[in-house]
Amino acid sequence: MELAHAKCAPRPSKRPGAIPRFLGLVRSNASLLTMAAPAVVWVVIFSYLPMFGIVIAFKNYRAADGILGSAWVGLKNFRFLFLTDAIWRATRNTVLMNSLFIITGTVGSIVVALMLNEVRSRLLSRAYQAAMFFPYFVSIVIVSYFVFALLSTDHGLINRLLVRLGGQKVIWYARPMAWPVILILVNLWKGLGVGSIIYLAAILGINPEFYEAAQIDGASKLQQIRYITLPHLVSVMIIMILLAIGGIFRADFGLFYIVTRNQGVLYPTTDVIDTYVYRALQEIAQPSMAAAAGFYQTIVGFILVLLSNWAVKKVDPDRSLF
Amino acid sequence: MTGRQGNLSRRQFLKAAAAVTMGSVLTACGPAPQPTPTLRAPEPSQPTATPQVATAVPTAVPVIALDYYYLGSQQKDLDVVWAAINEQLKERINATITPHLIDWGEYVQKINLINASGEPLDIYFTSWGWTLKYSEEIRQGNLWAMDDALPVLCPKTWASMKKEIWDAARVKGKIYGVMNQQIFAIGNGIAHRKDLLEKYGRKAEDFKAYADLTDWARELKEKEPGLLAPIYSEKGHVVTSAGADFGWDNGGAPAGSVRYNDPNMKVSGYKEMWEPGADWRGEGHYCELLDGWYRAGYILPESMEQAEARAAFAQGKFAVISGHPIKPGGMAENKGLMGGVWDFEASKINPGLLTTSGIIATMSSVSVRSKDPERCMQYLEIINTDKDLYTTLCKGIEGKHWVWVDKARNLAGWPSGVTGDTSGYNPNTDWMFGCQFNAPYMEEASIGAWEETKRENDENPASNLVGFLFDVEPVSAEAAAIGAVHPEYGDLCAGRRSDIPGTVAEYWSKLDAAGYQKVADELQRQINAWAETR
Numbered sequence: 115m116e117l118a119h120a121k122c123a124p125r126p127s128k129r130p131g132a133i134p135r136f137l138g139l140v141r142s143n144a145s146l147l148t149m150a151a152p153a154v155v156w157v158v159i160f161s162y163l164p165m166f167g168i169v170i171a172f173k174n175y176r177a178a179d180g181i182l183g184s185a186w187v188g189l190k191n192f193r194f195l196f197l198t199d200a201i202w203r204a205t206r207n208t209v210l211m212n213s214l215f216i217i218t219g220t221v222g223s224i225v226v227a228l229m230l231n232e233v234r235s236r237l238l239s240r241a242y243q244a245a246m247f248f249p250y251f252v253s254i255v256i257v258s259y260f261v262f263a264l265l266s267t268d269h270g271l272i273n274r275l276l277v278r279l280g281g282q283k284v285i286w287y288a289r290p291m292a293w294p295v296i297l298i299l300v301n302l303w304k305g306l307g308v309g310s311i312i313y314l315a316a317i318l319g320i321n322p323e324f325y326e327a328a329q330i331d332g333a334s335k336l337q338q339i340r341y342i343t344l345p346h347l348v349s350v351m352i353i354m355i356l357l358a359i360g361g362i363f364r365a366d367f368g369l370f371y372i373v374t375r376n377q378g379v380l381y382p383t384t385d386v387i388d389t390y391v392y393r394a395l396q397e398i399a400q401p402s403m404a405a406a407a408g409f410y411q412t413i414v415g416f417i418l419v420l421l422s423n424w425a426v427k428k429v430d431p432d433r434s435l436f
Numbered sequence: 437m438t439g440r441q442g443n444l445s446r447r448q449f450l451k452a453a454a455a456v457t458m459g460s461v462l463t464a465c466g467p468a469p470q471p472t473p474t475l476r477a478p479e480p481s482q483p484t485a486t487p488q489v490a491t492a493v494p495t496a497v498p499v500i501a502l503d504y505y506y507l508g509s510q511q512k513d514l515d516v517v518w519a520a521i522n523e524q525l526k527e528r529i530n531a532t533i534t535p536h537l538i539d540w541g542e543y544v545q546k547i548n549l550i551n552a553s554g555e556p557l558d559i560y561f562t563s564w565g566w567t568l569k570y571s572e573e574i575r576q577g578n579l580w581a582m583d584d585a586l587p588v589l590c591p592k593t594w595a596s597m598k599k600e601i602w603d604a605a606r607v608k609g610k611i612y613g614v615m616n617q618q619i620f621a622i623g624n625g626i627a628h629r630k631d632l633l634e635k636y637g638r639k640a641e642d643f644k645a646y647a648d649l650t651d652w653a654r655e656l657k658e659k660e661p662g663l664l665a666p667i668y669s670e671k672g673h674v675v676t677s678a679g680a681d682f683g684w685d686n687g688g689a690p691a692g693s694v695r696y697n698d699p700n701m702k703v704s705g706y707k708e709m710w711e712p713g714a715d716w717r718g719e720g721h722y723c724e725l726l727d728g729w730y731r732a733g734y735i736l737p738e739s740m741e742q743a744e745a746r747a748a749f750a751q752g753k754f755a756v757i758s759g760h761p762i763k764p765g766g767m768a769e770n771k772g773l774m775g776g777v778w779d780f781e782a783s784k785i786n787p788g789l790l791t792t793s794g795i796i797a798t799m800s801s802v803s804v805r806s807k808d809p810e811r812c813m814q815y816l817e818i819i820n821t822d823k824d825l826y827t828t829l830c831k832g833i834e835g836k837h838w839v840w841v842d843k844a845r846n847l848a849g850w851p852s853g854v855t856g857d858t859s860g861y862n863p864n865t866d867w868m869f870g871c872q873f874n875a876p877y878m879e880e881a882s883i884g885a886w887e888e889t890k891r892e893n894d895e896n897p898a899s900n901l902v903g904f905l906f907d908v909e910p911v912s913a914e915a916a917a918i919g920a921v922h923p924e925y926g927d928l929c930a931g932r933r934s935d936i937p938g939t940v941a942e943y944w945s946k947l948d949a950a951g952y953q954k955v956a957d958e959l960q961r962q963i964n965a966w967a968e969t970r
Contacts, residue, residue: 178577
């Protein structure tokens with residue numbers, strides 16, 4: 115007896131090939147891809163293509179020979195970095211200060227975002243945001259003059275205040291220990307406005323039903339923040355921190371060279387890898403040695419990003435960057 | 437996202453997004469932005485269309501535009517002046533100059549970029565080290581060796597300086613730049629504001645040593661409350677590469693120095709440079725002095741960059757510069773540098789020592805990628821010998837930017853209603869372009885300066901190392917490491933440390949760790965090798 119199902123069962127539709135499927139994906143995400151296109155082009159041209167230049171770190175680069183024609187010297191260009199102990203002090207300062215910047219920046223940005231979220235009047239909220247945004251665009255050279263006006267020994271505001279209150283003048287530019295604090299404050303002043311925008315955007319995205327439910331249950335403001343807002347921010351925080359860790363070996367040159375007015379006395383706490391390399395190569399001006407220093411910074415940053423991403427994956431696979 | 441749907445339809449949105457993308461890609465692909473201070477002279481017309489007939493140069497040779505890069509502050513009438521010069525050049529050597537005036541701070545980066553990217557470059561300014569480094573350019577293979585061309589194409593310039601002077605520019609036997617003749621043996625001293633000197637009844641000649649300043653600084657501090665500090669001490673008076681002030685010549689090396697009159701040319705280290713020398717005071721003595729000034733409040737607690745200090749001087753915030761280069765006619769130049777407000781008087785403390793770095797302080801070099809190196813040499817010969825053309829380049833157009841006050845005495849001045857600041861063309865950098873002795877004097881007080889300068893160049897004590905230039909290649913890593921140590925202790929002598937002997941010991945141990953002795957040994961080896969070939 116023939117089984118009826120052989121003729122009655124519907125034939126399975128043929129699965130479309132790989133290329134039509136890909137085009138289908140592109141079409142359904144067309145708007146997102148178009149928005150991302152300028153950034154992708156930018157990153158390819160300025161971050162991926164120049165990667166081939168990494169070989170300069172291993173060559174004795176001479177402009178007359180070009181990149182490919184210059185002689186290969188292996189690790190010779192790295193010698194100047196590791197000849198003395200100065201690089202370890204610079205590395206320690208770089209990593210320490212950047213870590214402090216990341217921690218204070220994250221905490222500060224979240225606090226500011228939370229506060230901005232509480233402002234009732236939209237007009238006032240916009241005004242505060244604009245005011246906080248402004249320092250980001252002020253040139254670091256101008257900022258160094260602000261700091262000088264405050265901290266100058268004879269004529270600075272802080273010292274004059276101290277003297278008025280009966281104290282002694284402090285020579286700020288000769289006190290290495292004061293500068294981690296000063297630089298953190300300057301960095302916060304400059305970066306809080308922009309940093310808080312991202313967290314504010316994330317907070318605005320939280321479903322208001324959570325808050326309504328919490329209010330019904332009688333939760334206080336602080337409890338609402340602790341149990342609703344912060345957990346929603348964790349993903350954003352992790353992304354921001356992981357990205358910042360990638361740059362932990364690169365310091366903000368303007369901050370550590372210009373704001374400190376390049377005072378040698380302060381180097382124990384303010385000499386970072388970038389300023390050290392700058393000083394070392396002022397006399398020699400060898401592009402390959404500068405490339406070697408850059409290689410050192412970025413390779414270590416790359417390894418750190420991989421490590422921290424792996425660590426995050428171990429704890430919570432959904433939250434890792436990749 | 438919990439936002440509402442926009443009013444645009446999907447197609448409209450896509451079109452808008454595509455437009456934005458194309459727009460941003462196109463702006464990126466647009467013409468490269470012109471570097472800001474660059475000005476292009478009007479393109480010279482083809483010789484067949486030019487009605488005028490060049491005298492000595494055959495019209496069949498096309499007119500070339502040579503790219504000339506140099507530094508300075510922006511000048512309003514730059515293109516006007518160069519147009520006038522190019523008219524002459526077109527007739528005489530069938531070439532014009534396209535000037536590129538780069539700002540002081542950007543020059544080194546700009547030239548490095550141009551060499552790396554292969555942009556056209558013909559003539560450019562080099563120096564021993566205070567800006568674009570001559571030895572580095574040679575090491576990178578960027579300069580054209582000109583010693584064969586010099587006697588042929590620049591006969592007068594070649595004859596104007598002694599063989600020993602030309603040898604100072606030799607690296608591995610070849611010359612790569614034409615020195616712009618000016619003061620070679622420059623000594624440091626004190627520059628006082630003339631009005632304050634007169635107010636307190638003092639004379640510049642009374643100051644024979646830096647220590648003599650202490651008394652006057654005290655008086656100024658008491659009686660002139662408007663000053664930030666009486667003395668501005670130019671940064672960097674520590675045991676760094678330069679020690680010419682105290683009779684040391686380092687031959688261009690970052691470590692080690694030779695006593696200028698030592699016939700054996702033995703290399704000494706930082707310790708010997710610290711102790712007072714037999715005839716000139718040592719680094720240590722000056723350091724103690726600066727420390728005392730700092731504690732008494734005669735110098736600022738924070739160091740100040742040169743540009744800031746000049747602006748402060750113009751406002752009348754300082755009275756005296758200590759450790760300033762003193763050259764004949766220099767005080768008139770100083771007035772211009774410090775804002776043109778005050779007159780200065782000089783006290784010479786240390787006689788100028790003639791060293792290699794002093795000789796090659798300001799040079800014009802030809803790029804190895806030049807379109808026509810011979811034509812560049814012809815230009816250099818003209819600018820170093822033709823007084824009228826050189827004066828036009830240095831001072832501007834006669835009648836518009838400067839006028840003759842007394843041609844017989846070689847004295848010029850500003851036209852009525854014009855000052856150094858308001859003039860449309862006043863670069864005040866005669867030493868950038870050619871032989872400084874070919875320009876007129878701008879101040880009555882400077883008359884005779886050129887003869888005086890020549891005399892000093894010839895008669896001042898000359899270091900035995902003139903003609904030697906250190907090749908840093910074998911010890912580049914150590915040189916970089918040492919270079920990183922010096923700025924940390926550059927303010928040592930300005931007294932910003934509480935414990936000087938302790939800090940000095942720390943400084944020296946860091947120099948040791950960076951390989952100071954290795955570089956000093958290499959310097960001795962190279963000096964000995966060079967001495968054999970003489």
